[in-house]
Amino acid sequence: MMDFPEKLLNGYHIFMKSRFTHERERYKQLAYEGQKPETMVIACCDSRAAPETVFDTDPGEIFVMRNVANLVPPFHPDKEYHATSAALEFAVQSLKVKNIVVLGHARCGGIRNALDLDGAPLSTVDFIGKWMGLLTPAAEAVATNTLMTSGERQTALERISIRYSINNLRTFPWIKRREDQGKLALHGAWFDIATGELWIMDRRTGDFIRAEE
Incomplete structure (x- = not known):
């Protein structure tokens, strides 16, 4: 063993x-x-961008859901298994969190996979490819933009994916209802691994603004 x-x-x-x-x-x-956390963080599986480290939190302070590229799929109840949706249901309906933060990060492997339109799958079932297919329209638009460098395309889609996930959060009826009631706020943030910079998404405009140190 x-x-x-x-x-x-x-x-x-x-x-x-x-x-x-x-x-x-x-x-x-x-x-x-x-536990009585007031904030849920949806983060990437990437070992370099752990939200507990980035936000220097104590045990019990944040409820964390991590998946490839910190994506939130649209509300789609069926007989399949939905880990992200299940975590959202528990955080909002049971824990009554007051904030949901979608935390993206620089040099995300999942985003790189989405931008590689001709890339070979890692296995015959291609779980990652299917998961990142949630971003296909945006990925195709960004990947074919020849006016941007590869690094600019990567950063652009990383931030677009955060907006995308926040829009999908609002397709969950109980999330939308609590947000409309002023009981829940949705936030976006992007972390640069190399520099330690944190960029916060303006909830009105969608622009990312660097947080002051």
Whole structure:
């Protein structure tokens, strides 16, 4: 049997000796009273852009859903399995979060896949290709724009995808209803891994504005 990753085990030991020891009462409170986060973050699976690290949050502060390229599909109830929709349902209907943040990031592999219109699938079923197909119209428009560099096209689609996901959030009736009632706010943000910059989407215009340090 394969050994458990030593790096993770060492990290756990450090966690127990430092953070858990200092925050033992907080963890105990969370265990017995449950979580009450006010914000849900929909982030990418990318190991370089963990929202708990980017926003320096404590345990129990944010409810996180991560998938390839931080996408939210449209509301589509059927008999299939919907991990992102299930997480949204729990966060909004049970936890009553007050904010949903779609957090994109620079150099996203999923976005790069969407822009590679002739790329070969990673497997015969092409799960990633089908998932990123949610962005096909926008990806085709951006990928064929010869006036932009490859880096500009990448950044453009990363930010467009955030707007796309926020629009799709509003197709969920219980999300739209709570937003209209002023009980829920939808936000977009984009994180640059190389520079550490965080860009916040203006909720009125859709423009991305760099957050002041």
